[in-house]
Amino acid sequence: MQIKEQTQGAVMVLEPDGALTVDDAEQFKGRLTEALAESSGRVVVDLSSVPFVDSRGLEVLVEANDALADGGRSLKLCGINETIREVLDLTGLANRFDHFDDTNSALRSFH
């Protein structure tokens, strides 16, 4: 899985390309964990190129969010498509994350 990375100011934007499932989710988890550590939690996950997530992918997002929660932070997600939105709503996880329409809105939340 290809994970595009952009540093916007002090914020790291991770844009995984492809479905967040099984092995790809593991790979993304590793990169996300690194990014969170490098940037003190200033990370935006752009899911606009992710068509869907499975349970492992959700787990990765929730784990990252839980790790951030200890420091008063939460995972900022943007570019979520309808499918993923439905999954988050159905699993009751939607409220755990900060949602933004696009990267810029997410970036502004760090100001």
Add this chain to the structure above:
Amino acid sequence: MSESVQSPGAKRRGRLGPAETLIGPILVVAVVVVMAALFVVGWWSVRAERTAVVAARTAHVVSSSQLLADSVHSMLSSGDVAAVRRLMAGAGRQNGFQSCRVELPDGSILADMEPARNAVDTLADTWPGGDATGEVIQQVGDGELTLIYPIKLPGRGIVTLRVEASTGALGQGAGMTLVVAVAVAGAILILVVLLYRPAKSRVVPFALIREALMSIQSGEADPDALKVSDALGPEARVWNQLVGQQDRREQDKLLDRALSSAASGQTGSGSFGVIGDALWHGIVLVGDEMRVSYANGAAAVLLKSSREALLNTAASELFDEDVISALREVTRGGDGRRRTIEPGQTSEDGAEALRFSIRAVRDDRGKTGLVLIEDVTQQRIAEQTRRNFVAQVAHELRTPLTNISLNVEAAVDDGEEDAELRGRCLNVINQETQRLAQLVNDMLSVSEVEAGSMSLRENDIRLDAVFADLEADFKQLAQEKQVKLSFDLPPKLPVIQGDRDKLAISLHNLLGNAIKYSPTGGEVTVVILAEDGKLSVAFKDKGIGIDKEELEKVFERFYRAKDSRVKEITGTGLGLPIAREIVRRHGGDIDASSSLNQGSTFTINLPYKPEAA
């Protein structure tokens, strides 16, 4: 401790007084009843025994007397007085009679158990008197039995056998039994009196402990109320120990709970900890000896540590000298003092900018310094970017304005005479005006992108016209820089749907960059391919190139490569992000490949719906 233990015990003992004092009378009554019963039983048995003995004795005396009377009759009938006297002596001793004798009617004794009393030596042939009825007389006295047998000797007269015997001979034994019974009762009484105190001291603690157990059941929990006097014996002491242990256990439990609650306040699981951990800003409390007494989760993140590791760490290991001296200052001074340490202005790229606000707070342990840590990295970067942008914009605006100003001046001064000069001046003014317009457009685009308000108009885009315009627009610039600009167009270009003006901006930005960063005499090629609904426009230059690590960053707003050659070339760092944003809005993307000093290729990939031209 023993005092406090005994006094409630005494109190409790006082409360139990009635129960305690009842024990004595109950014991005494019990003993009396037992003794009375014992006495009655003894008396009754003695009496019964005595009656039986008397009856037996009487029967024995009667039967032996009858036998004696029969023997006397036969012996006297034959006139053998000597035999009668032997019989009397033997029978009297043998049967234990008190007296036993044969009398003549005149009262003279013919034969007695005591031979000395014999008064008549020989038996007369006949004598008068005597009871002729022949009835046996039985006289019963107190323990005495007297039997009188008249014996008729035919032809001679009547003699009398008189037997006196004691029937209460065994009464002494019965008396002994009574004495023994009384002695036993007395001994029991003495024993009771002697045992009363020890028994009482044995019973009282159990009664008190039972009472305490009952009050525990009814909800009493005060150990002082449950304890009994230690003086009541080992049971009481053991009981008190148990109560004490239970009390200590309860207290330990409370203490543990209090400690864990206090500790959780420091580690973040208590209510204060939960609040602290929900905050975005870091909070560190620095207490005695400048050591950390509390740190929330955000502080751990910002200081790149963990809460556990931060606790008790010396403040000097976490903060730099400015913060430490501010901490010292606020904790020395009065409450409410505060200092704020702004992050240094010269912070490196990527380095975190933390703002420390220090103020004194007072808690139970004395004066404590509170350090509020704010992550202002993003603000700093944004501020820096804005400053750079403003400076850049000012520069960008000033350059064409200066040129315009100079050329206007020249045209006004000398333009009337020199038509050629006037033409040159107007040309420059025209170029610079376009440059200004471009700059303003860029800035507007950026603000649109920033605000998320960029909208696209859908209209037909004739690509051949677009590229023709593009070539025309840059022909002059390329000539000025002596860059060879060539377009590699397919024979037929489609008409696509999209926002023509916006796409034109993208193309302008990419081609402008390609020419701008090409050295004089360089070469820029635009290769256009349109196949299977995919349009690709590649801008290839042989310029300075971009370092691999920076390749993705060039799409960031305001980013400009660190290459020193880039800094000599004017630019806002806005062109590429705007171009990419526009292409992305059209469903495509811009890819970049480059190698340093070899040149770069920026390719627009755009899907389109083929339409009949």
